[in-house]
Amino acid sequence: MSRYTEIKEYLCHFLEDEVKKTGLNKVVIGLSGGLDSAVVAVLAQAVFGDDLLCVKMPSHYSSQSSLDDADELCNDFHLNAITATIEPMLRAYETMHPELDDLRKGNFSSRMRMATLFDLSAQYGALVLGTSNKSELMLGYGTLYGDLASAINPIGDLYKSEVFEFAEYLGVSKSIISKQPSADLWDGQSDEADLGYTYAQLDKAMKLYVEERLSRDEIVAQGIDGKMLDMIIFRIFRNHFKRKMPVIAKLTTRTLNHDFNYPRDITL
Numbered sequence: 642m643s644r645y646t647e648i649k650e651y652l653c654h655f656l657e658d659e660v661k662k663t664g665l666n667k668v669v670i671g672l673s674g675g676l677d678s679a680v681v682a683v684l685a686q687a688v689f690g691d692d693l694l695c696v697k698m699p700s701h702y703s704s705q706s707s708l709d710d711a712d713e714l715c716n717d718f719h720l721n722a723i724t725a726t727i728e729p730m731l732r733a734y735e736t737m738h739p740e741l742d743d744l745r746k747g748n749f750s751s752r753m754r755m756a757t758l759f760d761l762s763a764q765y766g767a768l769v770l771g772t773s774n775k776s777e778l779m780l781g782y783g784t785l786y787g788d789l790a791s792a793i794n795p796i797g798d799l800y801k802s803e804v805f806e807f808a809e810y811l812g813v814s815k816s817i818i819s820k821q822p823s824a825d826l827w828d829g830q831s832d833e834a835d836l837g838y839t840y841a842q843l844d845k846a847m848k849l850y851v852e853e854r855l856s857r858d859e860i861v862a863q864g865i866d867g868k869m870l871d872m873i874i875f876r877i878f879r880n881h882f883k884r885k886m887p888v889i890a891k892l893t894t895r896t897l898n899h900d901f902n903y904p905r906d907i908t909l
Contacts, residue, residue: 645810667767674707751787781880
């Protein structure tokens, strides 16, 4: 059995078990036409079938190729999909705040998409699935309460370079796998341009630092660029707050997230 055969089998069981624990049997996902959401959609389709709802949420910054790729994925894997554009909300906010820079536009767009997904989750009684990979989570490359928000995330322990390989195993179309990673948050936006390095470069260094727990000097001695490594280490610690639930000031003997941490599947 290949590695990705085992990963698919495990993640399908993970999704089925975690959703069942909540008492629900439906899931909803934002489908961008990008790699990560494609992989999660294919996994969810294998588990939930028609109880999966994919939501395309374009804005006036979305590229036609992304929309086409999302449609192709839906056709290839027979995904139930709807379109819920965020363009009117984003245009209204841009009119109210003409000083918006690209970062603020991107954050607002991401949060409007997640607000849409959670509203649809309430409408259909479905859980929102996350699509952030480990590279993004470690680097804090995502929007708090935007694309980082979800009820369950099946790919959060896969580095981006592994998601590429997994997508090939799952049969995701070449047009999605081969294109430059982008969330289409503003004109010409590119993930790797934002980060300054390719995911292959970043992941190689992060695996040494995070998984093998090597020191900075040990990693540099293996030929990793020191400037890039310093950026990675800075971002990992600087963005730790994005990976935690809100910190609650402790005033009682049983405080949530301090000493009241029952697992989600506890029964009374």
